[in-house]
Amino acid sequence: MKARTAMESDLPAILAIYNHAILTSTAVYDYEPDTMVMRQAWFAAKTKSGMPVFVSEDEDGVSGFATYGAFRNRAGYRYSVEHSVYISEAKRGLGHGRLLLSTLIEAASRHSMHTMIASVDAQNEISIHLHLKLGFAQVAHFREVGYKFDRWLDLIFLQKILDPSTRPDSN
Numbered sequence: 001m002k003a004r005t006a007m008e009s010d011l012p013a014i015l016a017i018y019n020h021a022i023l024t025s026t027a028v029y030d031y032e033p034d035t036m037v038m039r040q041a042w043f044a045a046k047t048k049s050g051m052p053v054f055v056s057e058d059e060d061g062v063s064g065f066a067t068y069g070a071f072r073n074r075a076g077y078r079y080s081v082e083h084s085v086y087i088s089e090a091k092r093g094l095g096h097g098r099l100l101l102s103t104l105i106e107a108a109s110r111h112s113m114h115t116m117i118a119s120v121d122a123q124n125e126i127s128i129h130l131h132l133k134l135g136f137a138q139v140a141h142f143r144e145v146g147y148k149f150d151r152w153l154d155l156i157f158l159q160k161i162l163d164p165s166t167r168p169d170s171n
Contacts, residue, residue, distance in 0.1 A: 001056060001057070001058040001063075001094070001095060001096060001099060002056070002057060002058075002099075003054050003055070003056050003099050003100055003103040004054065004055060004057065005052065005053070005054060005055075006043070006053040006054060006055045006065060008040075008043060010055050010062050010065070011036065011039050011040060011043060012036070013055070013061060013062035013065075013088075014039060014043075014053075014055070014062070014065045015034060015036055015039045016088075017062075017064065017065060017086050017087070017088050018034060018039070018065075018086055019033040019034060020088070020089060021086055022034070024089075025121075026121040026123065026124070026146070026148055026149065026153055027086065027121060027124060027127075029121075029146040029147075029148055029153065031148065046067060046069070049069070050111075051067060051068060051069050051081075052067060052068065052104070052107045053065060053066070053067045054066050054067070054100055054103050054104065054107075055100075056087075056091075056096040056099050056100050058091070058096075060090075060091075062088075063087060063088050063090075063091035063094075063096050064085065064086055064087035064088060064091060064096040064097065064100055065085075065086055065100070066083065066084060066085040066086070066100035066101065066103065066104050067083065067084055067104075068081040068082060068083035068084070068104055068107075068108060068113075068116065069081060069082060069083075070082070071117055079112065079113055079114035079115070080113070080114060080115045080116075080117060081108055081113050081115075081116055081117070082116075082117045082118070082119065083101075083104050083108075083116055083117070083118060085097055085100050085101050085104070085127075087100075092126070093126075097126075097127070097130055098130060098133075098134070101130060101131070101134055102134065104116070105134065105160065105162065108162055109162045109163060113162055114161065114162060114163065115159055115160065115161050115162060116136075116159070116160045116162060117157060117158070117159050118131050118136060118156075118157065118158040118159075119155055119156070119157055120155070120156045120157075120158060121146075121153055121154070121155065121156070122141065122153070122154035122155060122156050123153075123154075128156060128158065131158045131160075132158070134160070135160050136158040136159060136160040137158065137159060137160070138156055138157070138158050139157050139158065139159045140156070140157035141154060141155075141156055141157075142154060142155045142156075142157070
């Protein structure tokens, strides 16, 4: 298993993984699957903005993907990123999530990001546990902020300070 930078040719696998999450889980608080056109626009926007997209792959092909983007669209937040990690159902529990999240942490550190933030459904104990193992701390618990599958959903925020000594430029 390895992590690498995603290519446009990975988009069918990325789309399948993401749509499965939409249709079967509360990992995404959306109801309708994305289209290939939507994923292509997403990938183009990530590429244009310099935000990374990584995939994990093994002998069976792409098994997961991860990315980060702006936490908020205000200048003062420019050193904070929010990330996402999605693993195909068949490959969960095999280390792909840890590999991709570790790869994102390294990339964010290299790009002088100060902190990473995760938004995780409160019932996703596996994701919460993974984040805690990799040095994230739970910083918020929002009650009943999402609604899916005929029930209210709680959202957990987890945060990791990447390098507390990093100081941004004077802007």
